[in-house]
Amino acid sequence: MEFLLVYIREAHPSDSNWPDDSVQLNDARTLHERLSAASFCGEQLNLTLPTVVDDLDDKANQSYSAWPERIYILSRGGIIHYRGGLGPWGFKTEEAEAFLTSALSQGKLRS
Amino acid sequence: MPTKQRVGGYLGLYLQDCSQGVLITGTHPNSPAATLGFLPGDCIVQINDIGDGLNGDLLIRTLFTSEKVIFKVVRANEPLQISTSVQELDRILSVGDVAPDCTLSKVDGDGSVRLSSLWNESPLFLVFGSYT
Numbered sequence: 001m002e003f004l005l006v007y008i009r010e011a012h013p014s015d016s017n018w019p020d021d022s023v024q025l026n027d028a029r030t031l032h033e034r035l036s037a038a039s040f041c042g043e044q045l046n047l048t049l050p051t052v053v054d055d056l057d058d059k060a061n062q063s064y065s066a067w068p069e070r071i072y073i074l075s076r077g078g079i080i081h082y083r084g085g086l087g088p089w090g091f092k093t094e095e096a097e098a099f100l101t102s103a104l105s106q107g108k109l110r111s
Numbered sequence: 112m113p114t115k116q117r118v119g120g121y122l123g124l125y126l127q128d129c130s131q132g133v134l135i136t137g138t139h140p141n142s143p144a145a146t147l148g149f150l151p152g153d154c155i156v157q158i159n160d161i162g163d164g165l166n167g168d169l170l171i172r173t174l175f176t177s178e179k180v181i182f183k184v185v186r187a188n189e190p191l192q193i194s195t196s197v198q199e200l201d202r203i204l205s206v207g208d209v210a211p212d213c214t215l216s217k218v219d220g221d222g223s224v225r226l227s228s229l230w231n232e233s234p235l236f237l238v239f240g241s242y243t
Contacts, residue, residue, distance in 0.1 A: 001233055001234050001235075001236060002229050002230075002232070002233050002234070002235050002236065003235075003236045003238075004224075004226075004229065004235060004236070004237055004238070005238045005240070006215060006237055006238065006239045006240075007218065007240070007241060008239050008240065008241055009241065010241045010242060010243045011241055011243050012243035013243060019243075020243035023242060023243050025242055025243060031216065035216060035218060035220055037241075037242065038218045039218055039219070040242070041241065041242035042218065044242070045242070049238065051217075051218040052215035052216060052217055052218065052223075052224050053215060053216045053217075053218055054213075054215060055215070055216065059213055060211075060213040060215060060239070061239065062139075062203075063203075063204075063211035063213060064203075064204065064210075064211060064237075064239060065203040065204060066239035066240075067239075068240065068241065069238075069239055069240035069241070070239045070240075071236070071237065071238055071239075072210065072235075072236075072237040072239075073234070073235075073236055073237075074210050074230050074234060074235040074236075074237065075230075075234050076230060076231070076232070076233055076234050077230060077231070078209055078210045078212070078226070078227060078230040078231075078235075079207065079208070079209060079210070080204060080205070080206050080207065080208050080209075080210050081206060082206070083204060083205070083206055085175065086175055087240070089172060089175050089176060090175055091240075096236075100236065104234075109234035110234075
């Protein structure tokens with residue numbers, strides 16, 4: 001089982017209509033800025049997940065309808081077995097964990 | 112084959128609170144919002160039975176937790192109604208679909224990763240998100 005954090009466009013950048021007042025982080029205008037923001041995010045939140053970053057064309061974000069946050073569980077071979085709701089209200093880590101535990105125990109993610 | 116699950120809605124709107132409700136300042140390209148016909152300048156004054164006190168947070172919460180959604184909109188001072196369902200809004204992917212393959216940059220800047228190179232070896236747990 002591999003775990004991966006895909007860092008996507010900020011939900012509440014400081015230069016948006018709905019800024020997060022507790023974090024000063026503008027919307028990235030270059031890939032370098034987004035990589036830096038992702039790195040900063042990881043440091044501040046003490047994240048240990050391997051992390052990759054969506055390019056500025058937001059391709060992964062749009063392809064997975066992920067913004068602002070979402071969880072997917074894929075089987076070996078890339079079939080979607082779990083597609084969580086959109087965050088924040090649909091982002092349910094306990095639900096995803098329970099699904100994963102059950103699916104792994106039943107061997108449903110092998111292919 | 113995995114069974115389908117109910118998921119929340121995705122619209123693709125850029126929003127701003129205003130005195131009448133929620134102002135649409137833009138739509139994401141190729142999004143459900145664009146397909147439904149929302150235009151910049153539209154003002155959403157009601158979503159389902161929520162009118163008074165409507166703001167962006169309430170709108171998103173209602174959108175993400177409702178099966179069907181009816182928007183009452185004011186466009187150039189004229190009333191307009193747009194209806195849709197969560198199934199229509201969140202149609203891009205479903206359980207059982209093949210996941211889109213993407214090449215993504217490693218956060219340390221040292222190269223990139225293709226998702227299929229990972230899921231070809233083992234199941235993959237993906238968390239999409241950001242800091243704010």
